[in-house]
Amino acid sequence: MTKLTKASFDQHKAEIQATSKNWIKVGMSTCGIAAGAEEVYKILLEEAKKKNLSIEIKKCGCLGMCYAEPLVEVHVEGVPQVIYGKVNKDIAIKILEKHVGTKMLVNDYIFDLALTMKEVRK
Amino acid sequence: MDKKIVLLKDTSIGAADKTKEYYSLILNLLRDHNLQDSVQVVRVADIGFYDQGLVLKILPEQVIYGRVQESDLLPVITETIQGNKILDRLALKPNEKQLRIVLRNCGQIDPENFDDYIAADGYAALKKVITGYKQEQVIEELKASGLRGRGGAGYPTWMKWNFARQVKAEQKYIVCNGDEGDPGAYMDRSVLEGDPHSVIEGMMIGAYAIGASQGYFYIRAEYPLAVERIQKAIAQAYEYGLLGKNILGTEFSFDVEIRLGAGAFVCGEETALLASIEGKRGTPQPRPPYPSIKGLWGMPTVINNVETLANIPVILLKGGAWFGKTGTEKSKGTKVFALTGKIKNSGLIEVPMGTSIRDIVYNIGGGMLSAKGIKAVQTGGPSGGVIPKEFLDEPVDYENLQKLGSIMGSGGMIVMDEDDCLVDIAKFYLKFCVEESCGKCAPCRIGGYQMLGLLENITNGKGTNSDVAKMKRIAQAMQKASLCGLGQTAANPVLSTIKYFAAEYKEHIEDKKCIAGKCRYLLNYKIISDKCKKCGLCLTNCVFGAITGNREQGYVLDSAKCTKCGRCYEVCKFKAISKG
Numbered sequence: 111m112t113k114l115t116k117a118s119f120d121q122h123k124a125e126i127q128a129t130s131k132n133w134i135k136v137g138m139s140t141c142g143i144a145a146g147a148e149e150v151y152k153i154l155l156e157e158a159k160k161k162n163l164s165i166e167i168k169k170c171g172c173l174g175m176c177y178a179e180p181l182v183e184v185h186v187e188g189v190p191q192v193i194y195g196k197v198n199k200d201i202a203i204k205i206l207e208k209h210v211g212t213k214m215l216v217n218d219y220i221f222d223l224a225l226t227m228k229e230v231r232k
Numbered sequence: 233m234d235k236k237i238v239l240l241k242d243t244s245i246g247a248a249d250k251t252k253e254y255y256s257l258i259l260n261l262l263r264d265h266n267l268q269d270s271v272q273v274v275r276v277a278d279i280g281f282y283d284q285g286l287v288l289k290i291l292p293e294q295v296i297y298g299r300v301q302e303s304d305l306l307p308v309i310t311e312t313i314q315g316n317k318i319l320d321r322l323a324l325k326p327n328e329k330q331l332r333i334v335l336r337n338c339g340q341i342d343p344e345n346f347d348d349y350i351a352a353d354g355y356a357a358l359k360k361v362i363t364g365y366k367q368e369q370v371i372e373e374l375k376a377s378g379l380r381g382r383g384g385a386g387y388p389t390w391m392k393w394n395f396a397r398q399v400k401a402e403q404k405y406i407v408c409n410g411d412e413g414d415p416g417a418y419m420d421r422s423v424l425e426g427d428p429h430s431v432i433e434g435m436m437i438g439a440y441a442i443g444a445s446q447g448y449f450y451i452r453a454e455y456p457l458a459v460e461r462i463q464k465a466i467a468q469a470y471e472y473g474l475l476g477k478n479i480l481g482t483e484f485s486f487d488v489e490i491r492l493g494a495g496a497f498v499c500g501e502e503t504a505l506l507a508s509i510e511g512k513r514g515t516p517q518p519r520p521p522y523p524s525i526k527g528l529w530g531m532p533t534v535i536n537n538v539e540t541l542a543n544i545p546v547i548l549l550k551g552g553a554w555f556g557k558t559g560t561e562k563s564k565g566t567k568v569f570a571l572t573g574k575i576k577n578s579g580l581i582e583v584p585m586g587t588s589i590r591d592i593v594y595n596i597g598g599g600m601l602s603a604k605g606i607k608a609v610q611t612g613g614p615s616g617g618v619i620p621k622e623f624l625d626e627p628v629d630y631e632n633l634q635k636l637g638s639i640m641g642s643g644g645m646i647v648m649d650e651d652d653c654l655v656d657i658a659k660f661y662l663k664f665c666v667e668e669s670c671g672k673c674a675p676c677r678i679g680g681y682q683m684l685g686l687l688e689n690i691t692n693g694k695g696t697n698s699d700v701a702k703m704k705r706i707a708q709a710m711q712k713a714s715l716c717g718l719g720q721t722a723a724n725p726v727l728s729t730i731k732y733f734a735a736e737y738k739e740h741i742e743d744k745k746c747i748a749g750k751c752r753y754l755l756n757y758k759i760i761s762d763k764c765k766k767c768g769l770c771l772t773n774c775v776f777g778a779i780t781g782n783r784e785q786g787y788v789l790d791s792a793k794c795t796k797c798g799r800c801y802e803v804c805k806f807k808a809i810s811k812g
Contacts, residue, residue: 113473115481119359126347137339139425140457141418141579171426173339174580178278181339190237190291195277215237220276222239222289 132165132210137181139172145179146198153202154182163210178221189213195221236271236313237291241279243298244286245599251275254286257302261309271313278577280327282598287324297322329595331558333566334419334542335582338426343461346468349429355474357548358433362440362484365548367397370441374544376552378564383409383500383537384615384641385717386563386630395524396442396532404444405533408435408541409505410451410458413497414613415664417644419568420538422580424451424458427542428465432475432488434541437548439486442534447486450505452493462490497614497668501716502535504670515672516716537642539568559585563629567640573610573647574601586627589619593647604649608732612641614661614668615721617728618654637728639721653750654733655740658726659687665722676719679710683726691751695741700730745812752796755811759789763808770800770809 114122136142136151154167165186173181178195184205185191192215194205201219208214238258242251255275262268279287284298288308295318297308304322311317332338341348349355361370374390381387396404408431412420424431435447451459466488469475477485491509498504499514506528508514527533543565547555556564563585569592572578576598583592589609593599600606608618611628617638619626626632630640648657666680683706686699707723714720730737739745746754759770759779766786771779778794781787789800789809801809 115473116359116363119355119480122347123350123356126351135339135342139338139422140455141422143457168342169344170341171338171343172422172580174335174422174582175577176579177577178579183339214272215239215274217275218277220239220274221278222241222276223278223280 132186134165134167134185134205134210135170135183136167137172137179137183138169141172141176142179142181147180149199150180150182150197150202153199154206157203157206158210161206161211163206165210175221175223181221184209186210186213189215192220192222194219236293238271238273238313239276239279239289239291240273240286241276242286243279243281243284245283246603250286254300254302254305258305258309261305265309265314267309267313278598281324282576282594284324294326296324296326298324327595329587329591330582331566331584332582333546333555333558334423334539334568335426335580336546337430338422338580341427343426343428344464346429346465346472349427353549354429354545355433357545358436358440358474359480361437361548362479362482365440367441367443370437370548371397373548373552374441377547377555378552378559378562379540379543379547379555380563380630381537382539382543382567382642384612384639386640389536389540392524392534392536393438393441395522396444396534399525399532401531403446403529403531404442405528405531406435406439406442406444406447407505407509407528407533407535408447408449408451409500409502409535409537410449410455411493411500411505412452412455412538412642413495413500413668414615414642414644415661416572416646417570417613417642419570419580419643421455421458423538423542423568424455425461428458428461429469430542430545431462431538432465432469434544435488435536436475436479436486437544438534438536438541440484442532444534445485445487447488448509448528449488449490450493450499450509451490452495454495459490459492466490496670497664498670498716498718501718504716505535506533515670516718518715539643560627560629560632562631567628567643569643569645571597571645571647573645574604574606574649574651575599575647576601583628585629588625588627590624592628592645593624597647600647600649602649602651604651606647607650607652608648608654610638610646610648610657610725611644612639612724613644614664615639615717615724616641616644617724618648618657618732619728620732637724637731639724651748651750653746653748654729654736655687655691655746656748656750658729659684659691661725662687662722665718669718669722673713673715673719675710675713676715676722679706679714680719680722682706683710683723687726690737690740691746692753693740693744697741699741700734700737704730747812749811752798755796755798756791757789757794757796757798757801758791758810759787760808760810761786763806765806765808767805769803769805773799773803775799 138147180197182194182197208216242249281287286300288297379389493499499508503517504514523533566582568582608620610618669676671677689695778790
């Protein structure tokens with residue numbers, strides 16, 4: 111990577127902001143990992159490959175909902191973006207099959223706290 | 233009709249969860265109206281409201297209904313889902329109690345991906361500052377924001393920066409204090425792990441404002457993942473030219489290194505922290521001179537907490553005035569709390585300054601874990617105090633917490649119920665400070681030890697009425713004469729529990745009783761013969777021979793032999809053993 115300058119900084123930012131696709135985020139800070147997020151992340155990667163799903167699976171930090179770890183946030187075009195909590199292997203597979211595959215939300219594991227947290231964004 | 237989604241959750245407290253029953257009811261109704269294919273009903277685990285009966289949320293319109301009765305389900309379907317009409321009598325306002333400034337990226341971006349941070353407006357504030365701001369302008373912006381140090385003391389950040397800026401020196405330093413050590417607090421770890429670049433960016437803006445070219449991260453070695461992520465973030469920033477010489481092609485150059493703390497609590501104190509970075513033994517120094525004038529290797533040094541630095545990029549990007557709109561008169565912005573204890577939703581929360589404790593416990597924390605009532609809330613860790621339930625409606629900010637005899641501290645918030653003994657809590661925190669005292673000054677080293685001895689006497693049933701007065705005297709000496717914050721504040725948990733829970737101390741001293749059942753030596757175990765099923769489980773589990781008897785005649789507990797270990801109480805399946 112070449113070093114960024116005043117001019118190339120904005121260009122670089124515009125390039126990466128343009129790419130938006132379906133993704134799954136797994137909370138992988140100390141709290142998430144302690145609750146078993148590594149395993150969930152691994153199974154998501156494996157199953158997505160097996161099922162040939164085009165979805166990006168990313169690691170991210172802690173959302174703060176430690177009581178519901180491991181947390182998995184899913185963004186699929188045409189389905190509301192939701193956070194699943196207390197996810198284990200089986201639920202992870204269900205999320206891929208139902209939420210990503212058939213675009214239906216999975217019962218009993220959604221922690222719908224989006225409305226309790228106002229984000230500071232433009 | 234567009235495809236709709238109905239989320240539902242029974243949020244009643246103290247009653248059986250009827251989410252599943254309502255789920256089938258709604259499914260049946262939808263089938264009756266031939267809507268089963270265009271509406272998906274989803275049971276959720278948490279809908280963001282508590283104690284509001286059945287809550288429904290209809291997407292994509294984001295209509296929220298609370299206290300929905302069975303009879304309301306039909307109108308919800310015919311009027312709202314089919315007719316797009318909102319039923320005002322059921323509608324709830326969004327429960328927007330949290331505001332995420334510090335945690336804006338935590339859980340949103342991949343902390344190990346540089347581009348993720350850039351896409352989330354990362355380093356935009358740095359670019360704005362180093363390409364167009366004078367040093368004074370940065371400090372003016374901070375002054376307008378009213379940001380105060382989030383490490384605990386609440387000193388205005390702009391003043392610290394301004395002192396260091398005004399000193400003429402060959403070299404200046406900026407240090408990030410990531411030596412988070414309060415029991416129960418972990419917000420700094422979470423920010424370092426979840427959004428390391430924002431802390432680096434905040435540090436660089438600070439460095440630009442004061443004229444520093446070298447920064448240090450002081451992070452405790454017990455946070456290996458935080459250290460690893462900060463290391464990666466620093467390497468990426470160097471790679472992209474955001475650290476090093478002539479950043480973004482400007483005159484500004486800045487280097488960062490990491491120093492690991494070995495886990496001494498006192499090293500969170502700024503002069504001890506600096507000694508530790510210099511490779512010396514981590515003990516505090518008398519102040520003044522303050523580090524902003526004379527710090528690392530005798531040079532002006534600004535020390536900021538992780539959370540403080542994470543606020544900086546947003547302030548510079550959106551303006552100090554914008555930041556200053558949130559919060560109370562003297563405490564601006566938001567504060568991250570680590571909400572723990574006997575609470576349903578334990579975790580990290582970020583609320584505007586001035587939010588009431590009640591809102592935090594019941595509307596964000598989801599209420600108490602058990603049916604037992606709330607007794608008190610502890611804030612500020614070992615330097616803080618307890619706030620009894622009478623003050624639940626008090627707003628949380630620096631001044632108000634101090635007025636109540638506690639402090640903001642780094643942001644631990646522990647909720648306690650009737651099962652917690654406040655004398656025992658005071659003992660726990662004081663013991664922590666006694667163990668962590670560096671021993672350099674006598675008031676802290678000797679005062680803490682003596683006070684702990686008195687507290688132990690009280691919890692062992694050997695306390696006398698004069699002990700409380702003695703503890704108050706020692707506390708005063710420690711507050712006045714200790715060298716650093718550790719000793720000056722170590723007595724706070726004791727003082728605040730004496731202030732609000734004097735009756736509990738009296739019970740321990742005069743009646744030799746601990747109502748909460750925490751102080752082991754004040755407990756008396758007895759077998760209640762009416763409830764005893766003579767199973768003999770207590771006999772086999774008592775290793776001290778205090779329980780005698782047989783399956784025919786029943787069992788008796790000899791209190792003279794009993795060591796009060798509590799084993800019999802735990803194993804009895806019939807609750808036939810009483811304690812207290």
